[in-house]
Amino acid sequence: MYDYDVIFLGSGHACWHGAVLLKLAKKKVALVERELLGGTCTNYGCDAKILLDSPFELKEALDRYQGIGLSKPADVDWSQLMQYKKGVIGFMPQAMDGMFTSFGLDLLRGEGKLIDANTIEVGDQKYTAKYFVIGTGQDYIPLDIPGKEYFHNSRDFLSLDEIPNHVTFVGAGIISMEFASICLALGKKVDVVTSGGSALNAYPQEYVSKIVDKMKAQGANFVWNAKVESIEKNGETYTLKGADNLSIDTDYILIAVGRKANAEGLGLEHLGIDFSDRGIKVDNHLRTSVKNIYASGDVVDKKIPKLTPTAEFESNYIAMDILNPLNGTIQYPVIPNLVFTLPRIAQVGVSRKEAEQHPGEYRIEELSFGETMAWLNKAEKDAHITYIFDKKNHLAGAAVYSDDAGSYIDVLTLIINEKMGVKELGKMIFAFPTPTYGLISTLIPLFMKQ
Numbered sequence: 001m002y003d004y005d006v007i008f009l010g011s012g013h014a015c016w017h018g019a020v021l022l023k024l025a026k027k028k029v030a031l032v033e034r035e036l037l038g039g040t041c042t043n044y045g046c047d048a049k050i051l052l053d054s055p056f057e058l059k060e061a062l063d064r065y066q067g068i069g070l071s072k073p074a075d076v077d078w079s080q081l082m083q084y085k086k087g088v089i090g091f092m093p094q095a096m097d098g099m100f101t102s103f104g105l106d107l108l109r110g111e112g113k114l115i116d117a118n119t120i121e122v123g124d125q126k127y128t129a130k131y132f133v134i135g136t137g138q139d140y141i142p143l144d145i146p147g148k149e150y151f152h153n154s155r156d157f158l159s160l161d162e163i164p165n166h167v168t169f170v171g172a173g174i175i176s177m178e179f180a181s182i183c184l185a186l187g188k189k190v191d192v193v194t195s196g197g198s199a200l201n202a203y204p205q206e207y208v209s210k211i212v213d214k215m216k217a218q219g220a221n222f223v224w225n226a227k228v229e230s231i232e233k234n235g236e237t238y239t240l241k242g243a244d245n246l247s248i249d250t251d252y253i254l255i256a257v258g259r260k261a262n263a264e265g266l267g268l269e270h271l272g273i274d275f276s277d278r279g280i281k282v283d284n285h286l287r288t289s290v291k292n293i294y295a296s297g298d299v300v301d302k303k304i305p306k307l308t309p310t311a312e313f314e315s316n317y318i319a320m321d322i323l324n325p326l327n328g329t330i331q332y333p334v335i336p337n338l339v340f341t342l343p344r345i346a347q348v349g350v351s352r353k354e355a356e357q358h359p360g361e362y363r364i365e366e367l368s369f370g371e372t373m374a375w376l377n378k379a380e381k382d383a384h385i386t387y388i389f390d391k392k393n394h395l396a397g398a399a400v401y402s403d404d405a406g407s408y409i410d411v412l413t414l415i416i417n418e419k420m421g422v423k424e425l426g427k428m429i430f431a432f433p434t435p436t437y438g439l440i441s442t443l444i445p446l447f448m449k450q
Helices: 013-024 039-043 046-064 078-090 092-103 174-185 205-217 308-323 352-357 405-417 435-447
Strands: 004-009 029-033 106-109 112-116 119-122 125-134 138-140 166-170 189-193 221-223 228-234 237-242 246-250 252-255 259-261 293-295 337-339 344-349 362-367 384-390 395-402
Touching (some): 013 092, 039 092, 078 092, 166 246, 174 189, 174 205, 174 252, 174 337, 362 435, 384 435, 395 405, 405 435
Parallel strands (some): 004 029, 004 125, 125 293
Antiparallel strands (some): 112 119, 237 246, 344 395, 362 384
């Protein structure tokens, strides 16, 4: 007899959604957590980021109306905003605790290490379970150079009471580009130093180039193909040094050169479970090589985007797989991906690059949505959409450059997943006048093109 039916390692989205489903199915379930309840997204990532970012999105829109209805530029008070953030996000672990308790989930606080296929050690206590689910997420990759102790990471930035006057970002991925956008909107000096020759490599480069050009116009300094070698502290400031005489004096340095799976120290090697910095190897049921041990979320070695909604999807799937021995293999829908620069960049499904590599399979349509719908689109004249259609004239992919890219990409994701076309959309009536109405009305004619 086991202590629990299922024990989850972690309490973030990769775990608690499935835990709740299993508890509702009358299973005995526990969550192991060494840090704040709710995991990275809730406490140190997405939730904090969107709360802090939202006023800047509004500022972007208000600034576009200068001279056409507004005469006073909008300013963001970061210090006041941060106090609001700390109050809201700071309450999240308590709220999660209350939710878990209300569902009857047990909380095992501390480091969890698997002893064998059915036993875990948490602190000085051992617990047994029929199944385990590993949802321990990722952590940032450090850069091992002299002065590495002066680096800050995204968690640090998201708790800053004041933004320093000069911020230098090492890396040009999602975290750097999102936070750099905020700093520039506050009038701060920004450097982006990266070992590569471009930013946001996973996103449409035609849109990324527009973001980079905008950030340069705001004063950002981009240093491409750079090798950072050391950091020196000079009183209250720092000097970042690198190859080819790279030297930058700055007030704050944030490292964001990638993330690695939190898979070490869990006892996996003793069980023969294969893992690396990329994550834990799983089969098409999200099971490790030890079949009663699953992995979910960012800790999984996978090619699909490591995102919060993906983690939630996997967590729910695992719960159903445990409940139903005849459950089918996991089938992912198309997954929208969104970067919160100013403006946003979103994409879903087949990319432009893929379409260009297979011209006989796909048709590319571009729409200068901002120019045709500026009256409906908060005067955002630069907004742009790229559509990818397959040979059957189904929408197969899309990319959006707009402050409202998140809303647009969700609608387009539904259309792609459900293979909707003129017939299906023609049966619906959408609210007018709204940006999504404009999206649908300009998309429908494109289905008719050959």
